[in-house]
Amino acid sequence: MKAYRDLAPSPRIIMTPGPVEVDPRVLRAMSYPVLGQFDPEFTGLMNETMEMLRGVFQTANKWAYPVDGTSRSGIEAVLVSLIEPGDSVLVPIYGRFGYLLAEIARRCGAQVIVMEREWGGVFPQEEIIEGIMRHRPKLVALVHGETSTGRLQPLEGIGRACREQDVLLVVDAVATIGGVEVAVDAWEVDAVIGGTQKCLSIPAGLAPVTYNSRVETILLKRKRIERGLLMEDAEDIKGFVAIRSNYLDLSQLQDYWGPARLNHHTEATTMLYALREGLRLTLEEGLVNRFARHALHESALVAGLLGMGLELFGDPSCKMPMVTCVRIPPGVDGESVRTMLLEHFGLEIASSFGPLKGRIWRIGTMGYSCSKRNVLLALGALEAALLRHGVSLPPGEALQAAMDVYAIGSG
Amino acid sequence: MKAYRDLAPSPRIIMTPGPVEVDPRVLRAMSYPVLGQFDPEFTGLMNETMEMLRGVFQTANKWAYPVDGTSRSGIEAVLVSLIEPGDSVLVPIYGRFGYLLAEIARRCGAQVIVMEREWGGVFPQEEIIEGIMRHRPKLVALVHGETSTGRLQPLEGIGRACREQDVLLVVDAVATIGGVEVAVDAWEVDAVIGGTQKCLSIPAGLAPVTYNSRVETILLKRKRIERGLLMEDAEDIKGFVAIRSNYLDLSQLQDYWGPARLNHHTEATTMLYALREGLRLTLEEGLVNRFARHALHESALVAGLLGMGLELFGDPSCKMPMVTCVRIPPGVDGESVRTMLLEHFGLEIASSFGPLKGRIWRIGTMGYSCSKRNVLLALGALEAALLRHGVSLPPGEALQAAMDVYAIGSG
Structure with a gap:
């Protein structure tokens, strides 16, 4: 047989909007032997994890647990478990991941109403609230931090408006959880999906979700138990109507994560x-x-980028602290710069999607990757790569500007 | 804040039908730093993994890659990507996981026709073929190894019959891949789902799938590209009809795993x-x-169990080598025995589901857990625990019988 070599990934500084570097303590945890899924030691760890998720989501919700899949599996789990075919869903879209919410909702059979905003801005909250009043949907699905454009949608007033209109609010906080305030209870958000491989700096593969009793009420109405688990043939297998997914069915997942421990x-x-x-x-x-750490390193990064004469993309009043979008200088091949950074500096920054493809780079400062060291190394590397690509810029300024933010003295 | 202690899982001998012990080489691989998802080093590892999966599935299929979720996510991905609402699906059921296939198919909108067999046996192939001829479904979904009953369904002739009738054959080989022959191409199976946490001895969390061009043809017809990825608004977002899931949509997944590398x-x-x-x-x-290793340790385990006077459950002619179902002796509380084994011997065996609950234990010999050491330690521990529960048995016989199988000499 063909011989495959030992795994030996090169060291990387990962300054993208995810996946980002993982804390060595997390990597170490992953090298422990496994436990059986119903071993009381393991269910104890599951319970602790739920408790910690409540802390990170700032919620007293009973339900806070991961869906076993990458972030969008959590989004789909929430939407498919709530949406019945024909339900109306309002999706305010200001970037790629808003389209994703609309697409998933549509695949769940929803009548989707979209509101669109040019990429680079967000919605004034009143506009969304007006949309809610006008359309009275069953559910509003909204991205909190849109990594495709680096924008952060304010949410404080939207939850209250939804509650008053008896509308459910579902928020995609995949990119923001752990990096900026996501106050689930204070903002009256009904269901939230977080991401692991971004500001929490855990490898991709789980999607933490939390939801309140308004959501649970709907789940319990739609709940079905798998026939292969029942002692009796009580359920009429022919009359089955339920949530359209088995794998992403939150009503079953909560029985697995709850005291019932139903497989x-x-x-x-x-x-x-x-x-x-x-x-x-x-x-x-x-x-x-x-959150303060994310804000600090963003400031230094932005100061450095401006110091080298680059322009940022998007409305600065709603910039995400953990994603900085930079315009690619005219005449420069953005992919060539990225390749130079990866091959020679072992440093990764991100390209972009859809209408922004080839126009901006996206630089992440997330979780374990969000450090002084990384910001300084990235600025130095980017300056050098741009000079090599013939860009005219004031050498040395970027790092001096960032070091000023960090108040790094000379002696 | 509350202090959570360091992770410190106890050592375990895991003799269940999964999750089982993980080879330390795999655990070590998991402690390496991460790479970005489009880092050429990482896409290189993705390509190598596809190549290795083809080897393990014994197939020349172009497509062999993992779905990012636990095993049933792979099953649902195949079914939801193939089934259009109203399609007829035939599911021969001989245990819990057959019901799961039927349930998932139903949630995908299929008209499901079930054939049922009492738990403990499998179907004669002719019976399934007769069902195919009679019902002419679009698709047959079948479990290869049913861990709930420890039975192995022969498949050799079924693929051929499906091909002749232009029916698709989907096989759940979650429990069998890596432990017993799963000859995807030779058996003319159209789509197969494997499991990681069983005979491959990898932690749960991925679901390897493979499928052939008959399946791909259907996927390509149903394929849609996410709007947020398009440069142009070419697609009419209002006229969206597609696979019911986004996360589990194989037509998108293959564009991510293929040269297009579409996010x-x-x-x-x-x-x-x-x-x-x-x-x-x-x-x-x-x-x-x-496969020979799995067969050897099964023999020793079975010899030992019979040696201590226990009875096996199910038709021996179709027993799975990697799962052995044992009747709980009359008057014994099966859960009490399991708890004694876990708490005092650090050894886990499994209980069972549905109609078999409380009647049998299931002992796994899978992957890294399938070793002489584990079989001998498990037999010794089980004998002692049964004696402690007042079971009358011939002490010492179990291990002597197993050691005979291993031809362990005294000097």
């Missing part, structure tokens, strides 16, 4: 170890400190 | 490292050797 899938043991350790690191740092 | 989810980096290493171990051992 559904086999929990992804090692990913759960990673999630637990990543949440533990987040709570040890403290949410307030963690 | 879908963010591949679960660390799980992919684990899958690659687990497949590498499997191919290094060699499929033939690996």
Whole structure:
């Protein structure tokens, strides 16, 4: 047989909007032997993880657990579990991931109403609230942090408006959880999906979700138990009407995560170890400190980029602290610069999607990757790569500007 | 904040039908730093993993890659991507996981026709073929190894019959891949789903699938590209009709795994490292050797169980080599025995589902857990626990019988 070599990934500085570098403590946790899924030690770890997720989501919700898949599996789990074919769903879209919400809702059979905003801005909250009043949908689905454009949608007033109109609010906080305030209860958000491979700095593969009793009420109405688990043939297998997915059915997942411990899938043991350790690191740092860290390194990065004469993309009043979108200088091949950075500096920044493809780079400062060291190394590398691509810029200014933000003295 | 302690899972001998123990080489692979999803080093690892999967599935199929979720996510991905609402699907059921196939198909909108067999046996192939001729479904979905009953369904002739009738054959080989022959091409199976946390001994969290061009043809007809990825608004977002799931849409997944590298989810980096290493171990051992190892340790386990006077459950002519179902002796509380084994011997065996609950234990000999050491330790522990529960049995016989199978001499 063909011989495959030992795994030996090169070291990388990952300054993208995810996946980002993983704390060595999380990597270490992943090297522990596995436990059986119903081993009381393992269910104990599951319970602890739920508790920690409540802390990170700033919620008293009973339900906070991961769906076993990457972030969009959590989004689809929430939408497919709530949406019955024909339900109306309002999706305000201001970037790629808004389109994704609309697409998933449509695949769930929803009548989707979209509101669109040019990429680079967000919606004034009143405009969304007006949309809610006008359309009275069953559900509003909204992206909190849109990594495709680097914009952050304010949410504070939208939850209240939804509650008043008896509309459900579902928020995609995949890119923001752990990096900026996501106050699930204070903002009256009904269901939220977080991401692991971004500001929580855990490998991709789980999608933490939380939801309140308004959501649970709907789930319980739609709930079905798998026939192969029943002692009796009580259920009429022919009359089955239920949530359109089995794998992403939150009504079954909560029976697996709750005291019933009803077998559904086999929990992804090692990913759960990673999630637990990543949440533990987040709570040890403290949410307030963690948000401040993200804001600080963003400031230094932005100062450096402006210092080298680059222009940022998008409305600065709604910029995400953990994603900085930079216009590619005219005449420069953005992919060539990215390749130079990866091949020679072992440093990755991101390209972009759809209408922004080839026009901007996206630089992430997320989680474990969000550090002084990384910001300084990235600025130095980018300056050098741009000079090599013939860009005219004031050499040395970028790093001096960033070092000023960090107040790095000379002696 | 509440202090959570360091992760410190206890050592376990895991003799269940999964999740089972993981080879330390796989655990070590999971502790490596992550790479970005479009880093050429990472896409290189993705391509290698596809190649290795073809080897393990014994197929020349172009498509062989993991779905990012636990095993049933792969099953649902295949079914939801193939089934259009109203399609007829035939599901021969001989245990819990057959019901699961029927349920998933039903949630996909299929008209499901079931054939049922009492738990403990399988179908004569002619009976399934007769069902195919009679019902002429679009698709037959079938479990290869049913861990709920420990039975193995012969498949050799069914693929041929499906091909002749222009019916698709989808096989759930979650429990069998890597432990017993799963000859995808030779058996003319159109789509197969494998499991990681069983005979491949990788943590749960990925679901390897493979499918042929008959399946791909259907996928390409149903394919849609996400609007947020398009440069132009070419697609009429209002006229969207497509596969009912986005996350589990194989037509999008193959564009992510193929040369187009179209962004879908963010591949679960660390799980992919684990899958690659687990497949590498499997191919290094060699499929033939690996199947022989599973058969050998099954023989020793069975000899030991019979030696202590226990009865096996189910038709012996179709027993799975990697799962042995044992009747719980009359008057014994099966859960009490399991708890004693876990708490005092650090050894886990499995309970059972539905009509078999409380009647049998299921003992797994899968992958890294399938070893002489584990079989001998398990027999000794079980004998002691049964004696402690007042069961009358011939002490010492179990291990002597197993040691005879291994031809362990005294000097």
